[in-house]
Amino acid sequence: MCTVCGCNDAKTPIEYAHDEHHEHDQFGRHHHHEHRQDHRHHNHDGGYHDHVHDDAGLLDCGGNPAGQQIAGMSSDRIIQVERDILGKNDRLAAENRARFRADDVLAFNLVSSPGAGKTSLLVRAMSDLMDSFMIGVIEGDQHTSHDAERIRATGVPAIQVNTGKGCHLDAAMVGEAYERLRWPSGGILFIENVGNLVCPAAFDLGEACKIVVLSTTEGEDKPLKYPDMFASSSLMLINKIDLAPVLDFDLARTIEYARRVNPKIEALTVSARTGEGFPAFYAWIRRQAAGVKPAAAAAAE
Amino acid sequence: MHEMALCEGIIGIVEEEARSRSFSKVKAVCLEIGALSHVAPEAIKFCFEAVAARSIAQGARLEIIATPGIAWCMACSQGVEIKQRCEPCPSCGSYQLQVTGGEEMRVKTLEVA
Structure with missing residues (x-):
């Protein structure tokens, strides 16, 4: 259907230089479009004029941003x-x-609220893993x-990204x-995101998966309060588990809440202070590495 | 305030479209924002005006189409509508839900001149 007048014989895109459907005046500027059934309309006003002309007399009604032209509408287009x-x-x-992938690097994006213990957790993990894996860290803070x-004090290369007013790494x-x-190749890259349980959830960094760190001091209902982050993470590390007894922390409820928003999320408890639970975390990392590159992981075992 | 970054993304898309499709003024921007996406429509509205200022979309009207959150309930094997992620299946009460829709944040159409 002709998008100009609604008649049924127009071609799209409309390239009708002097065909019987529409006519131009000799100057190619002002258009009285003549129709076979002898009604006249489409007197384009002198303001905005969005037909495209060339020397051959092409009148391209689709040459405007909308790709079409509709009777009774101004030059504004959807x-x-x-x-x-x-x-x-x-x-x-x-x-x-x-x-x-090309560099055989397994990247994890660590996310949490500020003060959950991401850096302390990494410092301990670096010390334990650096003999098995090449490790690098990208640190994000405002x-x-x-x-x-x-991180560098452990001997592991680290780059700090300051986001300034930004609330997340991108x-x-x-x-x-x-x-x-300047990564040589192979190993594990930990990306420690800005401490924030909201914004980093939206920004894919290219990681293999997100690890969300939740500390026992934050309360059991964090997964319900900040569901997007727990929904987008593969592993929940519950840190400061050594404090659980004094806080009356309910571990089962925390995991239940996390699985309400993400039925597939895995959960491990750790204490970056005492080292409790880290062997299970390392086993989890090795399983991820095995999933990405069986031979290298087998060698590291 | 990742809403600012999202609004900058919107303006980036508008400016790319302006270059490739040759328009010079944007009168309205229509977004599609899912109920389970990473942003609240009110927050986008709040930031949009500030980010759009001095761009081709300065003064443009912002329209937001809210799309519903849809999940597959593994317990009752059907698609259900949920308003937020921590909600149970409205028919059986299970939390074994796999989100299948309502996560989109898209620039749908532009009204241009």
């Missing part, structure tokens, strides 16, 4: 876009993921390099930080 708001981040994350300095930041790490 155009279909259908693009994901996070599409750019997702593309960069896919590039990161491809690079990690300000300071304190966390990267703590895929571009991680791609650039990874570049600066």
Whole structure:
């Protein structure tokens, strides 16, 4: 159907230089479109004029942003876009993921609220794992390099990303930080996100999976209060488990709440202070490594 | 405030479209925001005006189509509608739900001049 007048013999796109359907005046500027059935309309006003002309007399009614022209409408047009708001981040994350895969790097994105103990947990894990795996860390904080300095003190390379006013790491930041790490190849990359249980959930960094750290001091209902983060994580590490007795922490309820928002989430308890529970965490890491690259994981076992 | 980053993503898309489809003014931006997505429509509305200022979308109207949260209930083997992630299946009460829809955050259409 002709999108100009509704008659049934137009072609789309409309390229009707002087055909019998519509006519132009000799100047190619002002259009009285003549119809066979002898009604006249489409007197385009002199303001905005969105037909596209060329020397051959092409009148392209589809040459405007809408790709069409509709009777009675102004030059304002609705155009279909259908693009994901996070599409750019997702593309960069896919590039990161491809690079990690090419470099045989298993990347984990650690997320938690501030003070859950991500860095303390990493410092302990570094010390225990650095003999088995090449390890690198990307640290995200709004300000300071304190966390990267703590990691580097263990002998593991670390790059600090300061997000400034930003509340999360994004895929571009991680791609650039990874570049600066000058990773040889193989091993495990821990990306410690900005302490925040909301925003980092939305931003894929290219990681193999997210690990959410929840400390016993935060209360059992964090998964219900911040469901997006627990829904997007594969493992929940419940840290500061050594404090559970004095806090009357209900472990079973915490896990039940987490599985309400993510039936598949795995859960482990650890204490970064005492080292309790870390062997199970390392076994979990080795299983992930085995899933990515069986030969390397077998060698590390 | 990841809403600011999301709004910057929206403006980035609008400006790319403006370059590729040759328009110079955006009168309205229509988004599709799922009930289970990472953002509340009110938060996007709050940030959009600030981020759109001095861009091609300055002063543009923001329209948001809210899409429902849909999950597959493993217990009763059917698709159900949920308003948020921690909700049980409305028909059987199970939490064994797999989200299948309502996570989208998309720029759907633009009204341009």
